[in-house]
Amino acid sequence: ETGVTQSPTHLIKTRGQQVTLRCSSQSGHNTVSWYQQALGQGPQFIFQYYREEENGRGNFPPRFSGLQFPNYSSELNVNALELDDSALYLCASSLEAAVLNTEAFFGQGTRLTVV
Amino acid sequence: RKEVEQDPGPFNVPEGATVAFNCTYSNSASQSFFWYRQDCRKEPKLLMSVYSSGNEDGRFTAQLNRASQYISLLIRDSKLSDSATYLCVVYTGTASKLTFGTGTRLQVTL
Numbered sequence A: 001e002t003g004v005t006q007s008p009t010h011l012i013k014t015r016g017q018q019v020t021l022r023c024s025s026q027s028g029h030n031t032v033s034w035y036q037q038a039l040g041q042g043p044q045f046i047f048q049y050y051r052e053e054e055n056g057r058g059n060f061p062p063r064f065s066g067l068q069f070p071n072y073s074s075e076l077n078v079n080a081l082e083l084d085d086s087a088l089y090l091c092a093s094s095l096e097a098a099v100l101n102t103e104a105f106f107g108q109g110t111r112l113t114v115v
Numbered sequence B: 001r002k003e004v005e006q007d008p009g010p011f012n013v014p015e016g017a018t019v020a021f022n023c024t025y026s027n028s029a030s031q032s033f034f035w036y037r038q039d040c041r042k043e044p045k046l047l048m049s050v051y052s053s054g055n056e057d058g059r060f061t062a063q064l065n066r067a068s069q070y071i072s073l074l075i076r077d078s079k080l081s082d083s084a085t086y087l088c089v090v091y092t093g094t095a096s097k098l099t100f101g102t103g104t105r106l107q108v109t110l
Helices: none
Strands: A005-007 A010-013 A019-024 A031-037 A044-050 A053-057 A064-068 A074-078 A087-094 A110-114 B004-006 B011-014 B019-025 B032-038 B044-050 B055-057 B060-065 B070-075 B084-091 B098-100 B104-109
Touching: A005 A087, A010 A019, A019 A087, A019 A110, A031 A074, A031 B098, A044 A064, A044 B098, A074 A087, B004 B084, B011 B019, B019 B084, B019 B104, B032 B060, B032 B070, B044 B055, B044 B060, B070 B084
Parallel strands: A010 A110, B011 B104
Antiparallel strands: A005 A019, A019 A074, A031 A044, A031 A087, A044 A053, A064 A074, A087 A110, B004 B019, B019 B070, B032 B044, B032 B084, B055 B060, B060 B070, B084 B098, B084 B104
């Protein structure tokens, strides 16, 4: 167990709806990154939060947004859901923003299905 | 061109075989390199970091060639439990993100 927990584990939403996914980082970790993994693909970086500030963003539209709280837990919000948003959403926590020498620990993911 | 490219496989090998996976990356400024393992419908887990001098962890050996922008993973004496997808991962420092390949699927059989 990595100590990174995500909720919910599974979710079904309708196109056009909004969704919030949650992540509790490992104790002592101040950095949370979110990834989207479509079937048969590697995880794609959405964004990272470091000490409650966005610290980098991948090639995702603004309808993907996030938050990090003072306890370093995090939320990923997706508005106006599209069918292509169906994927496994992974949260990773690490000790510091620069991953250079620190391991990123992944949660078990939230599997989102948009119908 | 994808930032990190891997042969998706699948690689089907008998138990006890040696298997090698390769990966290329496009950003010459990449700083850190990793192999992650992902079991079916599970989260990725760090298998090993990859260093320029090459490194070994039991049956696993990783190599990095910065000049060719090429990373490899060698698994010796394959076990059934090695069956998984192996993800090549690169960190560039830009946007503090990890960039993943699509993964190479390994199936070890009796």
